[in-house]
Amino acid sequence: MIKTRALTAADAPAASAIHQSSFETAWTAAQLHDHIERDLCIGLFEDSSLIGFAVLSVAADQADIITIAISPARRGEKLGAHILSALHQAAKDAGVRVIFLEVAIDNTAATALYKSLGYSAIGTRPAYYKRAHGRVAARTYRKDLS
Known part of the structure; x- marks a missing residue:
């Protein structure tokens, strides 16, 4: 059975391993621990194993994934849709009205996911992400939770 819950410091090593397998520039367990201490971090678990997570930085009624x-x-x-639904609810519970995010323009799976969940493109950031083969632009998105 798949469940969601807030990440704890004990989840940082597992979250770091997932992050390292997902991104060229990955976070260490110490960096994830810092996010767990200051941000809204939701984990997706099957039994007791972490299988995914999301980090949301909240400032008043706005937040950034x-x-x-x-x-x-x-x-x-x-x-991804499962964890984002849980993240949206946790954000609403924290008083967030608007969520923003950036996604690499070549990440078609993530782009399709965000659009399917009601995120609207609001801009582009040229050469935003540094990659081994150069830089790639990011598209910025917004979702109104109210």
């Missing part, structure tokens, strides 16, 4: 990562073995199972 900092990262979302799903274990590579579990991609394609619509788990």
Whole structure:
């Protein structure tokens, strides 16, 4: 059974392993621990195993999705939508009215997910992400939770 809950410091190493398998520039367990201490971090668990997570930085009634990562073995199972639904509810509970995010323009799976959940494109940031083969632009998105 898949469940969501807030991440704790004990989840930082597992979250770091998922992040490292998902991004060229990955976070360490110490960096994830810092996010867990200051941000809204929701984990997706099957039994007691972390299979994905999301980090939301909240400032008053606005928030930014900092990262979302799903274990590579579990991609394609619509788990991103599951964790985002939980993140949206946690954000609403925290008084957030608007969520923003950036996504690399070549990340078509994430773009399709965000659009399917009601995110609207609001801009582009040229050369935003640094990659091994150069830089890639990011598209910015917004979702109204009210």
